[in-house]
Each structure stands twice: as structure tokens, then as C-alpha cells.
Amino acid sequence: MKKILYFVLFNLITTPFVFCQKIQFPESFKYDASILPEMKLAKITKETRDVGIFENPTVLLQKEQMQAVIYNYDITHVNRVYIECYQEVKQDDNDAGVVVSEFNTIQDLENILPTLYSQSNYAFLTVDKYLITIWNDGNETAAKLKKSVAYYKKKLRAKEFVALSDGSFSNEYETTVTGDDNAYAVAEVAYGTTVPMGFGYVDSAIFISEEINKLANYITKFEMNYGIEVAVQNVGNQNMTPDMMEPYASHLVFNDEERIKNNIVILFDEVENKSFVYFGTENGKILSKLPLQQLKNKLNQSLKKKEVYKGLYEILMQFEIALVEASGQQVKMPE
Numbered sequence: 001m002k003k004i005l006y007f008v009l010f011n012l013i014t015t016p017f018v019f020c021q022k023i024q025f026p027e028s029f030k031y032d033a034s035i036l037p038e039m040k041l042a043k044i045t046k047e048t049r050d051v052g053i054f055e056n057p058t059v060l061l062q063k064e065q066m067q068a069v070i071y072n073y074d075i076t077h078v079n080r081v082y083i084e085c086y087q088e089v090k091q092d093d094n095d096a097g098v099v100v101s102e103f104n105t106i107q108d109l110e111n112i113l114p115t116l117y118s119q120s121n122y123a124f125l126t127v128d129k130y131l132i133t134i135w136n137d138g139n140e141t142a143a144k145l146k147k148s149v150a151y152y153k154k155k156l157r158a159k160e161f162v163a164l165s166d167g168s169f170s171n172e173y174e175t176t177v178t179g180d181d182n183a184y185a186v187a188e189v190a191y192g193t194t195v196p197m198g199f200g201y202v203d204s205a206i207f208i209s210e211e212i213n214k215l216a217n218y219i220t221k222f223e224m225n226y227g228i229e230v231a232v233q234n235v236g237n238q239n240m241t242p243d244m245m246e247p248y249a250s251h252l253v254f255n256d257e258e259r260i261k262n263n264i265v266i267l268f269d270e271v272e273n274k275s276f277v278y279f280g281t282e283n284g285k286i287l288s289k290l291p292l293q294q295l296k297n298k299l300n301q302s303l304k305k306k307e308v309y310k311g312l313y314e315i316l317m318q319f320e321i322a323l324v325e326a327s328g329q330q331v332k333m334p335e
Contacts, residue, residue, distance in 0.1 A: 023127065023128055023130070023156065025059075025080065025082065025100075025102055025130070026057070026059055026080075026082035026100065028155070028156060029082050029098065029100040029130070029132065029152075029156075030057070030084065031084045031086075031097065031098045031148070031151075032148075032151050033086070035144060035147045035148055035151065036086050036096055036136075036138070036144065038088055038089060038090070038138065038139070039086035039087060039088050039089065039095075039096060039138065040086060040087065040089055041056055041057070041084075041085070041086060041087075042056055042085040042086055042087040042095060042097070043056075043087070044056060048068075051064060051065055051068040052064065052065050053065055053068065053069075053083075056083070056084070056085050057082065057083060057084035057085075058082075058083060059080055059081065059082050060080065060081040060082075060083065061080055063075060065081075066078060066081045066101075069081065069083055069099055070099060070101065070133075072115075072116060072117065072122075072133075073112045073115055073116060073131075074112055074115070075101070077103050077104045077105070077108035077111075077112075078101045078102065078103055078104075079102045079103065079104050080101075080102045081099060081100065081101050081102070082098075082099070082100040082102075083097065083098070083099050083100075084097050084098050085097035088138055094137050094138040094139075095135075095137055095138070096134075096135060096136040096137060096138055096144065097134075097135065098132060098133065098134050098135075098148070099132075099133045099135075100130055100131070100132050100133075101130065101131045101133070102129060102130055103129045103130070103131065104129070105129060106128065106129045108129070109126060109129050109130070109131055112131075113126070113161055113163075116161070116163040117163055118162075118163045119135075120141065120142075121135055121136055121137055121141050121145070122134065122135050122145075123135075123145045123148065123149050123160065124160070124161040124162075124163060125149060125152050125153070125158040125159060125160050125161065126158060126159050126161055127152075127156045127157065127158040127159065132152055132158060134148045134149065134152075136148070139258075140258060141258065142199075142229055142258060142259055143223075143227070143258070146220075146223070146224075160196075162196050162201075195212060195216070196216075197215065197216060197219060197230075197231070197232040197233065198219045198220075198223065198229060198230035198231045198232055199229055199230070199231045199252065199259070200230075200231030200232045200233030200252060200265070200266075200267075201233055202232060202233060202234050203234055203270075206234060206270050206306075206308050207308060207309055208309075211308075211309035214309070214313075215232070215309055215312060215313065218313065218316065219232065219316070222316060222320065226262075226283075226320070226323050227262055228262040228263060228264060228280070228283050228323075229258075229259050229262065229263045229264075230263070230264045230265075230266075230316070231249075231252050231253075231263065231264070231265045231266070232266045232268075232312060233252070233265075233266070233267055233268075234267075234268055234269070234270050234308075235248070235267050235268070235269050236268075236269045236270040236271035236272065240269075242274070242276070245267055245276040246276075246278065248267065249265040249267060249276070249278040252265055253265065253280075259280070260280060260281060261280050261281050261282040261283075262280045262282050262283045263278075263279065263280040263283070264277070264278075264279055264280075264283070264287070264316075264319060265277070265278040265279075266312065266315070268299065268303060268308070268312075269303075270303055270308065273300050273301075273303040273304040274300060274303075275296045275299045275300055275303065275311075276296075277292060277295075277296060277315070283323075286322055286323060286326045287319055287322055287323075289322070290318065290319075290322055295315050295318055296315075298311065298314065298315070299311040299312070299314070299315050302314070
């Protein structure tokens with residue numbers, strides 16, 4: 001007899017977040033320390049005192065001070081910088097925090113965005129003439145960064161800026177947020193040219209606008225519920241052969257230890273109607289037992305019919321069912 005499964009059906013109907021707060025520097029940018037329960041505010045060291053930094057958190061007004069904490073972009077047109085740094089209680093060489101740069105103008109900020117490079121322990125957001133840089137060198141880096149990004153999106157309606165590893169960047173996209181009051185809300189991605197989908201990227205032209213929002217929200221909730229990072233990426237415009245797919249998936253996972261253990265990478269060629277699926281070393285022990293070729297064939301049929309969202313959603317649902325089954329939950333599915 002077929003085992004009765006339970007899984008959560010997510011509510012994908014979003015409610016726009018009404019933003020009416022006036023930005024105040026630095027008060028509006030104060031970090032939520034509850035995201036880092038294993039950390040405390042970092043101590044002031046001799047090295048920081050030597051460059052004129054005597055408090056944490058603090059506002060920096062001198063270029064010499066700014067240069068001591070900002071190395072990945074030009075500070076010529078930066079007016080003020082707010083820093084808030086944390087370090088692990090048990091292992092104080094691991095740190096995290098936020099650096100907020102106030103540029104003289106919005107144009108000055110936009111001019112430096114193309115110079116930013118992707119790093120697995122960094123995230124960038126912008127709001128008005130401010131650049132928010134979040135970093136985390138501690139445990140569960142990716143999860144903590146996501147919570148931090150969601151915090152500033154909800155608080156300030158900031159826009160995440162996604163720098164790519166080769167120095168190029170995806171189009172900026174507006175965000176609204178949705179969710180209950182007990183968790184940081186999930187971002188809603190607006191229709192653009194290239195948008196993040198988990199830790200992958202998709203060409204929005206192959207979706208309709210509301211499908212992008214639904215899939216992005218579903219993936220984010222999937223990641224939060226199961227601790228498995230997901231990358232969905234179309235490769236039909238990259239002239240890649242099938243033997244290049246697995247190395248490319250490994251490149252996406254990169255050197256993030258937690259992501260290597262628990263990830264799902266779905267690459268799909270929307271031109272040739274082919275899909276490629278890879279798992280992490282841990283969650284793969286469960287998901288590799290599925291009839292993967294059958295699931296990919298079904299996704300390929302959806303690609304052929306130009307039903308990209310439907311195909312991706314259905315294969316992710318099958319992964320979710322397998323994960324719940326493996327956990328031993330046996331609650332009846334809603335009808």
C-alpha cells in the first residue's frame with residue numbers, strides 16, 4: 001500500500017509591503033543581532049585603534065578609516081560609513097557584520113556597482129544612495145546571509161545587487177516582501193532580464209512575470225524548510241555541451257562547505273529541451289533513489305511545451321515529497 005505522505009503546501013499569493021519609513025543614517029541600518037546567536041559584538045583590537053577606530057558599532061568619517069574596512073570598491077565618493085562587526089564567542093577568528101556606505105549621490109553609487117565581484121561569504125544591497133555590504137565567515141554562511149538580506153529587504157525595501165564571479169552582474173531588480181510576522185519575509189522578484197533563482201540565474205524572458213515570483217518564493221521556502229540550497233539555471237544561451245554540465249554545476253556550488261553537502265542544481269537547456277540535475281553529498285543519499293531519468297524526461301517534455309515553470313515546480317515537488325518521506329512523517333496530504 002502506498003505510503004501516505006505529508007508535505008507543506010506553500011501559500012504563493014503575496015501581499016505587497018508598504019514602505020513609508022524615512023531612512024536615517026545610521027539608525028536605519030542597525031543589524032539584527034538575533035541572526036547571529038553564536039556571535040557577539042567584536043572587541044576593539046590594537047589594529048583597529050591604530051587606524052582610528054575606537055568603537056563598534058561606529059560611523060567612520062575619515063578616508064583612512066574607511067579604507068581599513070572597505071577594499072572591494074572605490075571610496076572616493078563615499079561620504080560616511082557605518083560598521084557593525086561581530087565575532088564568534090568560541091572561535092573569535094570567525095566574524096560577520098555589515099558595512100553601510102553613504103555615497104554623495106545615487107549616481108556615484110551606481111557607478112561603482114559594476115566593479116563589485118561575487119564572493120560566497122558576501123551579499124550586497126542598495127537603497128537610495130546607500131550600499132549595504134553584509135559578510136559572514138562563520139558557520140552556515142549561506143543561510144545567515146539569506147536571513148540578513150531578507151532583514152534589510154523587509155526593513156528598508158532594499159534591492160539586492162547580485163555581482164557575478166567574472167565581474168559582470170545581473171540586472172538589478174525591485175523587491176517586495178511577504179510572510180508572517182514571525183519570520184523574515186521572502187523576496188518577490190520583479191520581472192527583468194536576468195534574475196537569481198536560488199543560487200542560480202534564469203532568463204526571465206522564458207517565464208511570465210508571476211511565474212518568476214512564484215518559483216523564486218517556492219525555492220526560498222524550500223531552502224528554509226529543508227536546509228538544502230537550490231540553484232535553477234537555464235543554459236540554452238551559453239553554447240554548452242552535455243559533458244560540460246557537471247563541471248558547471250560544481251562551479252556553481254564552488255567552495256561553500258554547507259552547500260556542497262546539501263544542494264540541488266537544476267540546469268536546463270530551453271533550446272534543446274534537455275535538463276540536468278545534481279545533488280549534494282548528503283541530500284543526494286535520499287534524492288538519488290528517485291527515478292531521476294523519468295523525472296528529467298517529464299521536465300524535458302514541459303520544456304518542449306514551453307511550460308518551464310510547471311516542469312520545474314513539479315520536479316521540485318517530487319524532491320520535497322521524497323524528503324518528507326525520508327523524515328518519517330505520515331500525515332495525510334491535503335485534498
